[in-house]
Amino acid sequence: MMAEPAAALGIPLRLLAEAEGVSAAQVIVDQIVGDHTDLADLRAVTAGARVVTFDHEHVPTDHLRALVADGVAVRPGPDALVHAQDKGVMRERLAALGVPCPRNAIVSTLADVEAFGVPCVLKTTRGGYDGKGVWFVRTAADLAKAEEPLRVAAETGVRLLAEELVDHRRELSALVARSPSGQAAAYPVVASTQLDGICHEVVAPAPDLDPDLAVQAQQLALTIAGELDVTGMLAVELFETSDGRILVNELAMRPHNTGHWTQDGAVTSQFENHLRAVLDLPLGSPAARTPWTVMVNILGGPREQVGRLYDGYPHAMARDPHLRVHLYGKDLRPGRKVGHVNAYGDDLDDCLERARHAAAWFRGDLGDESE
Amino acid sequence: MMAEPAAALGIPLRLLAEAEGVSAAQVIVDQIVGDHTDLADLRAVTAGARVVTFDHEHVPTDHLRALVADGVAVRPGPDALVHAQDKGVMRERLAALGVPCPRNAIVSTLADVEAFGVPCVLKTTRGGYDGKGVWFVRTAADLAKAEEPLRVAAETGVRLLAEELVDHRRELSALVARSPSGQAAAYPVVASTQLDGICHEVVAPAPDLDPDLAVQAQQLALTIAGELDVTGMLAVELFETSDGRILVNELAMRPHNTGHWTQDGAVTSQFENHLRAVLDLPLGSPAARTPWTVMVNILGGPREQVGRLYDGYPHAMARDPHLRVHLYGKDLRPGRKVGHVNAYGDDLDDCLERARHAAAWFRGDLGDESE
Numbered sequence: 001m002m003a004e005p006a007a008a009l010g011i012p013l014r015l016l017a018e019a020e021g022v023s024a025a026q027v028i029v030d031q032i033v034g035d036h037t038d039l040a041d042l043r044a045v046t047a048g049a050r051v052v053t054f055d056h057e058h059v060p061t062d063h064l065r066a067l068v069a070d071g072v073a074v075r076p077g078p079d080a081l082v083h084a085q086d087k088g089v090m091r092e093r094l095a096a097l098g099v100p101c102p103r104n105a106i107v108s109t110l111a112d113v114e115a116f117g118v119p120c121v122l123k124t125t126r127g128g129y130d131g132k133g134v135w136f137v138r139t140a141a142d143l144a145k146a147e148e149p150l151r152v153a154a155e156t157g158v159r160l161l162a163e164e165l166v167d168h169r170r171e172l173s174a175l176v177a178r179s180p181s182g183q184a185a186a187y188p189v190v191a192s193t194q195l196d197g198i199c200h201e202v203v204a205p206a207p208d209l210d211p212d213l214a215v216q217a218q219q220l221a222l223t224i225a226g227e228l229d230v231t232g233m234l235a236v237e238l239f240e241t242s243d244g245r246i247l248v249n250e251l252a253m254r255p256h257n258t259g260h261w262t263q264d265g266a267v268t269s270q271f272e273n274h275l276r277a278v279l280d281l282p283l284g285s286p287a288a289r290t291p292w293t294v295m296v297n298i299l300g301g302p303r304e305q306v307g308r309l310y311d312g313y314p315h316a317m318a319r320d321p322h323l324r325v326h327l328y329g330k331d332l333r334p335g336r337k338v339g340h341v342n343a344y345g346d347d348l349d350d351c352l353e354r355a356r357h358a359a360a361w362f363r364g365d366l367g368d369e370s371e
Numbered sequence: 372m373m374a375e376p377a378a379a380l381g382i383p384l385r386l387l388a389e390a391e392g393v394s395a396a397q398v399i400v401d402q403i404v405g406d407h408t409d410l411a412d413l414r415a416v417t418a419g420a421r422v423v424t425f426d427h428e429h430v431p432t433d434h435l436r437a438l439v440a441d442g443v444a445v446r447p448g449p450d451a452l453v454h455a456q457d458k459g460v461m462r463e464r465l466a467a468l469g470v471p472c473p474r475n476a477i478v479s480t481l482a483d484v485e486a487f488g489v490p491c492v493l494k495t496t497r498g499g500y501d502g503k504g505v506w507f508v509r510t511a512a513d514l515a516k517a518e519e520p521l522r523v524a525a526e527t528g529v530r531l532l533a534e535e536l537v538d539h540r541r542e543l544s545a546l547v548a549r550s551p552s553g554q555a556a557a558y559p560v561v562a563s564t565q566l567d568g569i570c571h572e573v574v575a576p577a578p579d580l581d582p583d584l585a586v587q588a589q590q591l592a593l594t595i596a597g598e599l600d601v602t603g604m605l606a607v608e609l610f611e612t613s614d615g616r617i618l619v620n621e622l623a624m625r626p627h628n629t630g631h632w633t634q635d636g637a638v639t640s641q642f643e644n645h646l647r648a649v650l651d652l653p654l655g656s657p658a659a660r661t662p663w664t665v666m667v668n669i670l671g672g673p674r675e676q677v678g679r680l681y682d683g684y685p686h687a688m689a690r691d692p693h694l695r696v697h698l699y700g701k702d703l704r705p706g707r708k709v710g711h712v713n714a715y716g717d718d719l720d721d722c723l724e725r726a727r728h729a730a731a732w733f734r735g736d737l738g739d740e741s742e
Contacts, residue, residue, distance in 0.1 A: 001378075008695075026378075026383065027378040281688055282684075284688065317653035322656050325380060326380075327379075329383075
């Protein structure tokens with residue numbers, strides 16, 4: 001989705017695509033097919049580039065350091081990005097900064113997990129994504145669930161993190177853009193709804209959020225961005241606890257699903273501000289253009305529906321001429337994020353209804369029923 | 372600029388580019404380099420396409436008819452497009468429809484021009500663009516100016532049209548999108564400022580426009596779109612006469628410079644609605660998102676400034692974080708349109724100042740002066 005503002009701003013992109021015809025390869029002319037874990041491929045795509053950036057965190061830290069040693073401007077840099085790649089490193093650093101986090105500890109044995117206490121959640125420190133690499137241990141009887149991830153951790157050397165299950169009212173997300181020269185812009189704090197670790201819905205701004213807590217969340221995100229020397233977008237996913245505190249859940253250093261609402265709801269989208277930030281151009285305003293924006297992801301339902309996604313257009317567009325549709329050029333597969341819709345306006349309930357209806361329609365949940 | 376909404380909507384584009392690396396070729400992956408006046412090239416790029424459309428009017432009408440005979444869905448179709456290609460055909464048809472136009476006549480000799488009366492403007496019926504193919508005959512002493520275009524018309528068979536010089540308050544533009552099934556959406560009527568036949572500035576909506584005249588302009592555009600069976604965007608450029616009438620100046624059947632404000636100022640941009648219309652998808656809302664939007668073109672100044680355009684970014688973006696910048700990946704050359712800026716907000720004077728400042732800065736008019 002960075003391709004759209006790059007086209008508008010006349011910024012040439014070169015893509016390392018994991019395969020021909022993938023989403024980004026459909027819209028970026030200058031592309032190389034290769035493997036983001038292969039240093040030779042990384043060197044091929046970054047040669048001569050003014051700046052290198054990412055739309056995921058999975059490029060190995062050592063390869064990024066090698067690129068930096070080659071003289072490539074990697075943004076965010078490896079010393080920042082490692083905090084989004086390794087949850088263990090992230091927790092240690094945030095603790096050192098005094099940033100409020102769920103209670104957590106690295107665990108190596110079942111006894112460690114027992115000592116940490118249940119209920120808890122176990123997370124692989126590297127490589128987890130969209131609910132993968134996460135195990136819930138809710139009762140003592142569940143302890144056996146920890147055996148498999150502990151074994152994998154021991155074998156791979158990828159550490160396992162135990163975290164308390166936070167009694168939370170909801171999840172929030174604070175996004176900031178930050179440039180190498182230190183300019184930073186904080187977007188309004190949003191509320192996100194997760195199902196099975198996958199983001200389903202975002203409301204901007206978070207409804208009924210205590211203004212002090214909103215400022216605290218933005219300040220926290222700005223502090224983290226500054227202290228970790230983040231360049232580009234930083235998403236700080238937060239728990240709003242039932243007793244009115246915020247705790248950091250996860251960090252991402254790229255345009256993030258909880259910022260997709262900005263494409264239609266903010267003056268400057270997160271994708272444009274990510275590009276501006278990594279190029280050290282002045283940032284665009286992160287202000288909302290409208291009282292409410294609701295983003296709902298389009299996820300594949302239980303059935304494989306190759307080519308069926310676009311069948312949703314005539315109804316969705318006719319029902320709601322204000323609806324903003326973003327599809328990623330992917331086929332509908334169970335559980336796969338293939339697009340999202342944004343609905344904005346003055347009335348939150350209206351936005352929620354419009355966005356949810358459209359997303360359900362695209363993913364086929366409404367079947368052949370008309371209304 | 373259609374590439375941006377096409378990416379968002381997951382609509383695959385295939386481009387016929389006049390040369391490698393031209394503006395559109397920088398952002399559309401699937402491309403063929405060829406000549407839009409060569410039927411073989413047209414057949415190569417349109418083979419297998421669901422719909423064929425244009426970003427200019429210069430594909431020969433006969434070639435379009437050949438494509439239609441091949442079974443290609445050409446939108447707008449040749450019978451509609453000819454009215455944007457041939458000003459003589461356009462004037463005859465609008466007269467038959469009773470649409471108010473400046474007094475006009477086809478002229479073949481100096482005596483015809485004299486009989487038509489001066490002052491007048493002579494226009495080549497085909498191939499004119501951005502002030503080219505237009506000659507002003509302001510006084511009887513100017514009549515000799517008509518000799519050259521009359522000679523060219525006689526030699527080429529491209530007819531010459533004489534039109535009265537309309538005493539007008541300003542120029543307006545009424546844009547509509549229309550789909551093959553007949554759905555149509557009218558954008559707010561805008562005011563445009565032309566210098567030497569080139570659009571410099573657009574204010575949306577047209578300030579202080581009589582609401583009855585605005586409705587009349589929209590109805591006129593909808594009528595023309597319907598009667599001519601236009602598919603896609605139709606721009607009707609109008610004179611608002613000093614005595615409060617509107618007369619049709621020109622027609623364009625594609626996204627038009629007077630609609631660039633819609634990228635940031637309307638719910639659905641003209642580029643997205645052009646795509647939706649030619650694909651016969653329901654149209655998006657053409658409503659304004661904000662009280663005022665001002666578009667100012669970035670035109671090359673007197674000097675060639677290859678590569679200098681992007682120097683404008685740091686200042687323009689820092690001065691106005693709400694500014695929306697659209698560059699076309701072209702170098703600054705004297706008189707060339709290389710981009711535009713949009714400024715929107717609640718206060719018209721503020722929008723005008725911001726957009727004019729930024730455009731002047733990009734084109735280098737402000738030189739090295741800071742403010």
